[in-house]
Amino acid sequence: MKRPLSWSMRFALALSAVFAIGTLSAGGLSYLFLSREMSQRFLADVRSSAESLARIASTGDRTDLDEEIRAQVRSSRNGASLFAFVDAASGQTTGSLRLSAPFEGARRLLVGRDIPAGAPKQADSAEAYLAFGIRTEPGWVIAARDEAWVSENGEILVQTTASSLALAMVLSIGLALIIARRNERRIDRMDRVLDEVGAGRMHRRIGDGGNDDIADLAARVDQMLDRLETGVEAIRQVSTDVAHDLRAPLARLRMRLEPQALSGTLPADARREIGSALMDIDAISATFDAILRLARLQSGTVGRRHDPVDLV
Incomplete structure (x- = not known):
């Protein structure tokens, strides 16, 4: 197209x-x-x-x-x-x-x-x-x-005027096209950076070095991306801290409930309820573990591992 x-x-x-x-x-x-x-x-x-x-x-x-x-x-x-x-x-x-x-x-x-x-x-x-x-x-x-x-x-005047006008028009059109192409490249760079930021590369910035309206707009977009990256990083850090801080209480809670589930003196209904609670605790722990793994992957502190997965 x-x-x-x-x-x-x-x-x-x-x-x-x-x-x-x-x-x-x-x-x-x-x-x-x-x-x-x-x-x-x-x-x-x-x-x-x-x-x-x-x-x-x-x-x-x-x-x-x-x-x-x-x-x-x-x-x-x-x-x-x-x-x-x-x-x-x-x-x-x-x-x-x-x-x-x-x-x-x-x-x-x-x-x-x-x-x-x-x-x-x-x-x-x-x-x-x-x-x-x-x-x-x-x-x-x-x-x-x-x-x-x-x-x-009159002919000399026409030829001189026509030559001057043609030269002026060529120069003006050429200069206008050069400025337009330059602005197009700058706007295309803004589009690429915004696409990359939307794809998760929060560190990307436009960095326009001009001194016109487009440069001012690019600088304000970069400032907005700085605040966005800071906010996303803060949310990620809060999620990591919450997941890390709740792992220990959940582990202690599981250690307290597991002996009760294995006790023979406990009624069957209570044992089933404790077993269901233990399964919920394991699911919450697995979710927190996944949050911590994602945080480590995004921060680059651990390497990525590629394992075969059965999609079926």
Whole structure:
């Protein structure tokens, strides 16, 4: 029959499950908060780039604006960042970003729909850009950045969080199982000792050397076994003393009654009564002798003798 899980093991597994749920929940919330924080910072960077171009455009100096856009385009040779200025009067676009129509505010631009696929300045792995447009008096300034940075950092965050959570769960479950197995062994020792004491080996003790609740319980059980052994020994000693002290009076009583039973002057009825009394005295003496023999055997003062016995 398969042994059911002990309370310690069930408690360890339940505690590990609660820890795993809590850890996964904390990891999920951390991922959501960090992802939102990265997205907000990403948008703030794109907006800051657009505002920097907008300040130059507001001065009305197109030369400085064109030079700044070309400098920004040169600094982003991999196409991770795109910039554009759309002239309000002519509609002409300057920069690395080509759009069908300018816009204001934040917008997500998909490659192939909002941005022509395979554009010369576009990043090869780019799938979408986060853009921010600002309307100035000369026209619109737009800055866009590849969202791959956010997704890559999100993947790194997921991998790091998942690895940390997995390690923490493995360590917590392993530690819980180790503690549970240790408690099971200690409780099994208590069971064995109690079984042995019940079988008559009164000297057995648990002797748990821990410093927790189980150790305190084991110490109290050992104290109870000490008192039990003392009580049993006292009862055994009293029985031995009573049996020993009564043997002599019974022997003297038998010596006094036996001549009366053998006397020819005594009536037959009285002789039978004395004979019955002598048989009772012999039975009591045999019982006391057996008590004394058991006491000597339990104390180990005499060796055991093995003789064949006819069970029939």
